[in-house]
Amino acid sequence: MRMSDIIEEFIKELFDDGSDAIEIQRNELAEQFNCVPSQINYVISTRFKPSQGYYVESRRGGGGHITIKKVNNDKEDYIMHIINNIGNEITSNEVDILISDFLSYNIIGTKEAKLLKVATSDNVLKLSKELKDKVRARIFKNMLLNI
């Protein structure tokens, strides 16, 4: 088996704990596999391309490192699933529960959570009982589509 394949596999295993970003140190890894550091670059540029679902960042200098992020579409799938299961009405409470689920699964950030929350809150909508849950459902679903 090729060195590059072994390194690729090793890196992919780092994701096995479910984390969606891992961090490596190029020189350390090269030493571990007894290869030149630039081979790590080769592996990354051939096997961790954006088209393959990865996004790479790095930092040079003391304490430098390479971060590889998995840009998985699980999140989108999950959001789509939620959207499809929201009817044409939703209460403020139901929205709150969904938002905190999203937050705890890291599907959205705190800023997005606040925007969703505020755009769908009763105080902001100030609509009649018949209208508000319908309008809220439309706003919520459409915002989720654009997150």
Added chain:
Amino acid sequence: MRMSDIIEEFIKELFDDGSDAIEIQRNELAEQFNCVPSQINYVISTRFKPSQGYYVESRRGGGGHITIKKVNNDKEDYIMHIINNIGNEITSNEVDILISDFLSYNIIGTKEAKLLKVATSDNVLKLSKELKDKVRARIFKNMLLNI
């Protein structure tokens, strides 16, 4: 983790009590972290630049110190100004113009722009002529407050 990152984090935690200015003593801090004093300067000049929302002053001599101020950038001021100038109604068109202004001044990103847009669009609100501009104004202003 890098020494510089640790020091950066420590300084940022000093703001956690909500104060918008903190004071440190360079030599004391250097001793606390077991580094040379000039490393504190390095951290300040790379992590507390005006572009990062901080403003730094200092005084030499006995009892000297470094003051770091969190400067709330004029982006927020601009947004507040806009919010205050929106009445209790706003049309979809007016919102569009404001959003593209915000975008061109880099006050918001494209993602935020999309969320603002979608949450305030006619198609999503689907309300009567009397209601929609009022509801839109409330949603828009409240979202801006949280951006």
Added chain:
DNA sequence: TCATATTAAAAGTCAAAGAAAGTCAAAAAA
């Protein structure tokens, strides 16, 4: 006492050394 000189206590500057990662092309292997 008051103004001035001296000393010491800070902080600032800058460049060298060190620690990573990046690039690119030649050599080797498939």
Added chain:
DNA sequence: TTTTTTGACTTTCTTTGACTTTTAATATGA
């Protein structure tokens, strides 16, 4: 021919330390 391996050289960021500047505190002298 295409892909992989290797290594020399480059770039970026961090750490360190010697030297400088500023200012407060203190001492000195009229």
